[in-house]
Amino acid sequence: MEPSPRPHFFDHTPDSLGDVVAGWGMPRFRAKQVFHWVYGRGVVDPLEMGNLSAADRGRLKENLAFIRGRVLRRQDASDGTHKLLVGWGAAADDPLALAPVADKNGFFADATECVMIPAGAGRSGGDAGPRGAARRTACLSSQVGCPVGCSFCASGLGGLDGNLTAGQIVQQAWMLDRELKTSGDPVGRLTNVVFMGMGEPMANLKAVVPALRTLTAAWGMNLSARKITVSTVGVVPGIRRLGELDLPVTLALSLHAPNDELRRQIIPWASFVTIEELVAACRGYFEATGREVTLEYILLGGFNDGPQHAAELAAVAKRLRSNVNLIRYNEVRGLPHQRPSSENVHRFQKVLRDRGVNAHLRASRGRDIAAACGQLRYAGP
Known part of the structure; x- marks a missing residue:
């Protein structure tokens, strides 16, 4: 950048x-x-x-630059989710800056997307959080593009263009929070943050860590660290480093396959680390912070959604203090995967629960504006 x-x-x-x-x-x-x-x-x-x-x-x-970049576009989904496309290449107060144009693949240069996901009070669908709590969750990006290149995710299709600064990460949260405070939203403030937007947070810890400190500081966004989740595809040194800090955020491991052979077919970086090593790192994180680890698992129709895969995943999950978030694959134009059937999804969850694993189905929010998990990057849905 x-x-x-x-x-x-x-x-x-x-x-x-x-x-x-x-x-x-x-x-x-x-x-x-x-x-x-x-x-x-x-x-x-x-x-x-x-x-x-x-x-x-x-x-x-x-x-002093208060706002870097400009909001190039806002999109609103039918379920109340909304998404901002933020271009970082021009100053917000530069009247001569030209409006960026997407390339032939639908990508904006030097731009990221962030998403506001409402749950509970005042949003369509009535999906409340735990114990009926209303939430307003900001999904933030940490990089422009992504270096990992997972086969089911749009964010890595154009590769990595660069890292965001701590300030650019925090500014995304501030902008979404300000919208809530000025829009008449019944909650009226940001309650949760997930680092699940564009990029691999552990590959940009030099910016993510100070951003976390600002998000949780009384003089900053004043959020509870326990309401912030940092997701990683599995960068072991980053997991260890995060566990050493006085930041008891939730760690989410993007596992997405129950064994190394399958995982390497869909996640290029899985060639450098085994599930055994990831389990050890996540166990260390729990011991250092006392925070349960979340295992994220995208169900890809006909690939990793069979009962045998669920049984393997249960064996992995039970080696940790963890819970499992099951995510239906969200379609991305040009990628080879299919959304799983509802029958397979519920059968998969049942296999996990029958084996004593705390498994939840995560709703796909904002699919009609390409704001759901794995869809961020394109200029349009």
Whole structure:
């Protein structure tokens, strides 16, 4: 990613921004005031920050980028899910920037997608969270494209274009949260975050970790770490590193096959790590954090959705303090897989439950706008 010519607000903590503004001749306490305006009141135009001097408002306007990039498009699904396409190549306040154009494959250069997934109060379908809790979950991207290239996922079709910064990751959450606060939504705030958008979070931990700290900080998004999930295809050093930090987020392992032979057919990076090694890393994560690991399993019709696969998966799951999220494959144009039948899906879940595994079917949300699991990347559904 090309660096911004101006510092990006969302890359900073109150202390680090204090250093920056002091270098501009402003009092250090201005940083805390700015943080209150942005995170507390949703204001990102310094000219509207009324308790700052006119001179300081002008300095901030000239020298600090509050919003990087632009929202190129918003799409709303029939189930209440909505998706933002964010282009990072042009400043939000640049009136001369040309609108990006998708290439022949439907990809925007230097752009990512993030998704708001409502559950419970005020959303169509009435799908509430645990114990009927209403949730507003932000699905965030950590990279532009994806380096992994899973055979069932659109995000890796164009390869990896680059890493997002911590500020760009946080800005996605802030934008979705601000929409909730200004739209009349009955919940009115972000409640959960999942790192399940474009990219492999463990391949960009240098940005993901500070983003997690901002998302959970009282001066930032003020979210509970226990309501944040970081998903990985299985980068063992990253899993170990995340377990060493004081960030008790939920770890989700994108397993998607119950044995190494099948897994290597659909996940290129599975050639570098075995399920045995992943189980050991996930067990270590649980021991370090006390947090159960979630095993994510995309059901691909006629490939990994048979009862024998479920029995193998149950054997893996029972070696961990874990639960299993079953996900129906969401169609992506040009990819070779099929959505499984409802009969196979429910039979698969029953095999797991009969073997004592806590297995849930995850609803496919936002399919009609290509916002469901595995669909992010295209310019259109």
